[in-house]
Amino acid sequence: MKIAVVLFNLGGPDSLEAIEPFLFNLFSDRDIFKLPFGQKTFAKFISSRRAPKVAGEYKLIGGKSPINMWTEEQRQILQKLLRFYHKEIDVYTAMRYWKPLTQEAVDKVEDGDYDKIILLPLYPHYSITTTGSSYNEWMRHYSGDKKIISLINNYPTQHKYAAAINQRIDETLEKFPSEVRENVQLVFSAHGTPVSLVKKGDPYSKHIKETVAAVMKARKNSHAHHLCYQSKVGPMKWLEPATDAMIRNLSAKGKKNLLIIPISFVSDHVETLFELDIEYRHVADECGIQNYIVMRGLNDSTLFLEGLTELVNEEIKKDSRLAE
Secondary structure (H helix, E strand, O other), X not given: OOEEEEXXXXXXXXXXXXXXXXXXXXXXXXXXXXXOOOHHHHHHHHHHHHHHHHHHHHHOOOOOOOHHHHHHHHHHHHHHHHHOOOOOEEEEEEXXXXXXXXXXXXXHHHHHOOOEEEEEEOOOOOOXXXXXXXXXXXXXXXXXXXXXXXXXXXXOOOHHHHHHHHHHHHHHHOOOOHHHHHHOEEEEEEEOOEHHHHHOOOOHHHHHHHHHHHHHHHOOOOOOEEEEEEOOOOOOOEOOOEHXXXXXXXXXXXXXXXXXXXXXXOOOOHHHHHHHHHHHHHHHHHOOOOEEEEOOOOOOOHHHHHHHHHHHHHHHHOOHHHOO
C-alpha cells in the first residue's frame, strides 16, 4: 500500500524579489482576509505598499526566509524516519503562499497513485488562518478520491513535541549566567489572531494554552512563565497581552532575565529572527532587561520529528487497509 504524507506550511519568500508576490498570495487568502469584492485589487495594493518595509526586515536576516530550508530538512528527516516503518511512503511539502505551492504537491501526489494521503500541518495549533486555510487550498486543487485523505487536525500536547520545546528551553537556559538561571522568566510568544476569530470558535488560542501547560507540567513548573502574542496587523483587537508590552511589564516588576520562547512556530523565520530577536530586543534594551535570549526554533529537532512520526503512524493504524 502506497502512502503520501503532505506537510502543510506557510512558506516564505526565497529572495527579496519574491517578497511582493508572496505578500500578494497572503493577502489574497479569503480564509484570512475575506472581502465582499475586490480581493485581488486589495491584495495587489497592500502587498506593493508593504513590500519595501518587509524587505528591510528580510535584509537583516539574510535576504530570504529560512522557513523553506528548515521545512525541506524536516521533510527529509521525517521521510527517513517513516520509511523505517513503511517502505512505500513519500513525504511532500505544500506551502500556502510560496514555492512549492499546493498545486505542485497535489500534482505529485495525484501522479503517484497513492492508497492513502495524510495531511500533516506544521502548525501544532489549529486555526482557520493556518491549518484551515492550507486544507481548503488542498481541497480546491485535489481532484482524486477524497475518501483516502486524512487530516491531522492539531497536536498541541503531543508528548515529543512538548519534550522538544523543553529540550530547546534547557539548551537556552545554559546561555544565561549561572547565578541568574533559577530566576529566568520563561516568556512564551505566540503569533496572535484577532479576538473576533476566538469569538467565532477558532480553537487556536485554547491550543496554545494547552501547549504551554503541557510544557510547564513536563518541567515541573521549573520557572515563572508568561504567555503573550506577537505579529499584530491592522486596527482590530487582537489577543493580548502583546509581547512587547509583556517585556516592558516584566522589566517594570524587576524581572530582568527573559527567555523568549516562540511557541506557535516549529521553525525559525522572520517572526522569530527579526521580530523577536531584533525588533523586540530593542524594546528589551530600552526598558533595562539585562539578559534577553530568544530560543531557537525546533527546526531539525530529532524529538520533534519523532513526534511527527508517531502522529503519522497513529493515523496509519486507524486505516485497516494499511495494517502491516
